[in-house]
Amino acid sequence: MRKPKIVVLGAGYGGMITTVRLQKMFSVSEADITLVNNNSYHYQTTWLHENAAGTLHHDKTRLNIKDVIDTSKVQFIQDTVVDIKPAEKRVILHNSELEYDYLVVGLGFESETFGIKGLKEHAFSIANINGARQIRDHIEYMFSLYPIEKRDELLTVVVGGAGFTGIEFVAELANRVPELVEEYDLPREKVRIVCVEAAPTALPGFDPELVEYAVKHLEKKGVEFRIGTAIKEATEDGIIVAKGDDVEEIKSETVVWAAGVRGNSLVEQSGFEAMRGRIKVDEYMRAPGHDDVFIVGDSALIINPENDRPYPPTAQIAIQEGYNVAHNIAVTVRGKGELEKFSFDNKGTVCSLGHDDGIGVVFGKKVFGWKASVMKKVIDNRYLFLLGGPLLVLKKGKLKFF
Amino acid sequence: MRKPKIVVLGAGYGGMITTVRLQKMFSVSEADITLVNNNSYHYQTTWLHENAAGTLHHDKTRLNIKDVIDTSKVQFIQDTVVDIKPAEKRVILHNSELEYDYLVVGLGFESETFGIKGLKEHAFSIANINGARQIRDHIEYMFSLYPIEKRDELLTVVVGGAGFTGIEFVAELANRVPELVEEYDLPREKVRIVCVEAAPTALPGFDPELVEYAVKHLEKKGVEFRIGTAIKEATEDGIIVAKGDDVEEIKSETVVWAAGVRGNSLVEQSGFEAMRGRIKVDEYMRAPGHDDVFIVGDSALIINPENDRPYPPTAQIAIQEGYNVAHNIAVTVRGKGELEKFSFDNKGTVCSLGHDDGIGVVFGKKVFGWKASVMKKVIDNRYLFLLGGPLLVLKKGKLKFF
Numbered sequence A, B: 001m002r003k004p005k006i007v008v009l010g011a012g013y014g015g016m017i018t019t020v021r022l023q024k025m026f027s028v029s030e031a032d033i034t035l036v037n038n039n040s041y042h043y044q045t046t047w048l049h050e051n052a053a054g055t056l057h058h059d060k061t062r063l064n065i066k067d068v069i070d071t072s073k074v075q076f077i078q079d080t081v082v083d084i085k086p087a088e089k090r091v092i093l094h095n096s097e098l099e100y101d102y103l104v105v106g107l108g109f110e111s112e113t114f115g116i117k118g119l120k121e122h123a124f125s126i127a128n129i130n131g132a133r134q135i136r137d138h139i140e141y142m143f144s145l146y147p148i149e150k151r152d153e154l155l156t157v158v159v160g161g162a163g164f165t166g167i168e169f170v171a172e173l174a175n176r177v178p179e180l181v182e183e184y185d186l187p188r189e190k191v192r193i194v195c196v197e198a199a200p201t202a203l204p205g206f207d208p209e210l211v212e213y214a215v216k217h218l219e220k221k222g223v224e225f226r227i228g229t230a231i232k233e234a235t236e237d238g239i240i241v242a243k244g245d246d247v248e249e250i251k252s253e254t255v256v257w258a259a260g261v262r263g264n265s266l267v268e269q270s271g272f273e274a275m276r277g278r279i280k281v282d283e284y285m286r287a288p289g290h291d292d293v294f295i296v297g298d299s300a301l302i303i304n305p306e307n308d309r310p311y312p313p314t315a316q317i318a319i320q321e322g323y324n325v326a327h328n329i330a331v332t333v334r335g336k337g338e339l340e341k342f343s344f345d346n347k348g349t350v351c352s353l354g355h356d357d358g359i360g361v362v363f364g365k366k367v368f369g370w371k372a373s374v375m376k377k378v379i380d381n382r383y384l385f386l387l388g389g390p391l392l393v394l395k396k397g398k399l400k401f402f
Helices: A013-025 A045-053 A129-149 A164-183 A208-220 A315-334 A369-396 B013-025 B045-053 B129-149 B164-183 B208-220 B315-334 B369-396
Strands: A005-009 A032-037 A041-043 A062-064 A074-078 A081-085 A090-093 A097-099 A102-105 A109-111 A156-160 A192-197 A223-227 A230-234 A238-243 A246-251 A254-257 A261-263 A278-280 A290-295 A348-352 A358-362 A365-368 B005-009 B032-037 B041-043 B062-064 B074-078 B081-085 B090-093 B097-099 B102-105 B109-111 B156-160 B192-197 B223-227 B230-234 B238-243 B246-251 B254-257 B261-263 B278-280 B290-295 B348-352 B358-362 B365-368
Touching: A005 A013, A005 A097, A013 A032, A013 A074, A013 A102, A013 A315, A013 A369, A041 A045, A045 A129, A045 A164, A062 A369, A102 A315, A129 A164, A129 A254, A129 B129, A156 A164, A156 A238, A156 A246, A164 A192, A164 A208, A164 A223, A164 A348, A208 A223, A208 A358, A208 A365, A261 A278, A290 A315, A315 A369, A348 A369, A358 A369, A365 A369, B005 B013, B005 B097, B013 B032, B013 B074, B013 B102, B013 B315, B013 B369, B041 B045, B045 B129, B045 B164, B062 B369, B102 B315, B129 B164, B129 B254, B156 B164, B156 B238, B156 B246, B164 B192, B164 B208, B164 B223, B164 B348, B208 B223, B208 B358, B208 B365, B261 B278, B290 B315, B315 B369, B348 B369, B358 B369, B365 B369
Parallel strands: A005 A032, A005 A102, A032 A074, A102 A290, A156 A192, A156 A254, A192 A223, B005 B032, B005 B102, B032 B074, B102 B290, B156 B192, B156 B254, B192 B223
Antiparallel strands: A041 A062, A081 A090, A090 A097, A109 A261, A230 A238, A238 A246, A348 A358, A358 A365, B041 B062, B081 B090, B090 B097, B109 B261, B230 B238, B238 B246, B348 B358, B358 B365
16 A cells, blocks of 8 residues: 655744654654755744844754654655645645645745835844844944944844834843943944834733833833834835824834734645635644645634634644644544644743743733743743753753743 | 153054053153053954954954053043144144144054055955954855855955965955854855955065965965956955956955055144155154154154165064164153164064964074964064063963964
């Protein structure tokens, strides 16, 4: 009998957990498992803001895929997905093609600029390792020019969005300012971090008490907030913002857009029914009408029954989806056992405010300060444990708790 | 009786040694000594190529002037010299003015582009701490863009000039390439260092055997030499070079001009008779016609009687001049003792080829390899010893010999 071919596209949180679970559940004789990813490494997207701020080296954030998967059980192909043809059960890669019996789509997110003029050309986004490293080096380069050119905009970093990523990024950057000031002989008072948020509050959706804590602590570190203020345009010189009828130009050589993500647009281009790159999956994490195509991570759209709105795409939900998808594939391939409905078990959310501070809700309880930051590290280390066991935690974990 | 005012302009090798010697020779009641410098720190110009390549942190290269001078004996003013008025015995600074009885001019060098089109706009020069740091950060930023933009010119560094500075810089940079390749996930074979020299040989004036050693070792590390090749123009995209009738464009995002220096042009602007910013001093290091104005370092032009050509401006000669100038000022101020004629005692020259390699002539003998690099460090440490004693050697010296 021909062995079924399982192909996993994308080695993000969802794709990696799915792959690691599949390799555990299947023997080599039972199925061919192939993982495709554009890089040789997997990275923790939720740590990228630290790489971008320069407070954590990107090598801590990424790990060689071949160090985590069992290459005797899983074939790894480093290549870029160009197209998916579900009707033909084929995937087109840049350098080759693959056939599949079962497909897992975990192609992640991309930046969404909502058509704001100039953002694509003039703003950075914290999207991947290359982009995060570029932001770090860009900021450093601009700062190195200041002692020569003395232009204030070289030292102004504008962050669009006071959501999760925006807040975590400005917190890291604010923590790094003293080091940068020393490295580049800068006048401290000239370094500005401006965080612009269109919503009427920072961290929309978070508990107001937690939001107040975060904003107050960040303001104390010098972060300027412009809440209820929309970015109208990004230009060569900075950004144009508006609060009601008040229009203002903020001159800046570094604009980071952290206010919008969408699913990978390849998902729509391949003919799947999707909303902004996210496929509204059935209860077993399958693409509607395609019982052989499972979706994980940011490519999947799941409605929260409590408020009838989509769950925000997080690492936590992607990891849980990975477990579910691996199980459901095993049941489908073997034709025995029962498919499991996916249901999200929200253990909480912690927003880091630098390495020793944070806010969050964990198991329904609010946490602040260093306790929150410890919780965050515990969560991050737990993921590494699930992925690669205790040795991976030792190698890549966050073990400096205070 | 009114105390004589001695003003030293510039805290380079010459100005610093002069000041440190003056403060040793004079009691507070004998003379007022003032040192003026645009930065709060003194730096070792001969180490800047390491800062620019990123192999040595610039904080190792510089030292706080107030940590070296005795501020109870020498007044330090951090300001920029705008004009010198020898007829009025006054110096105009950006923020104030000074009167002097005796002046020491040690205003250093600036880059000389010989009118080559575009060099001023498109090329960097290793001129000071700010400029060296900018080059380091520029190279890193360009390298960080490569994984995203994949343009080969991002990874091409062109160095104009295979003289002392050019060779020492490419050697450091070549040594750093493996680290940069790892940091930015680069294909090693795409990183190019191209050294262009108009003269018919690298290191013109050096012993041919030493030159051959240097070129061979650097080529082995991947440096490409274009000897007998002139830079015709620097553009947005790189440089245009010509060897005879062969004209070629080398695309590069990083062009470093290391082929020409001249004295500070302020010297001419102040009405001193000078050639390219250098004043041809009399035998006692004085500006012709100004017995109260002494010149040190790159501001001074001295003819080598052996070949009737000017001595090249080096740290070694500047240090010796500093000793001479301090002595001659003391004699002049006190009206007793004898003025000393300056004569250069050339102890040799070592050109570093990275931290463990070099070539040179020391006390008339050729040295190669690690021996040369040790000699170089001994020379550098000796200067620190002269400046600030053994503690300064411990703090800022090069103590890792192998």
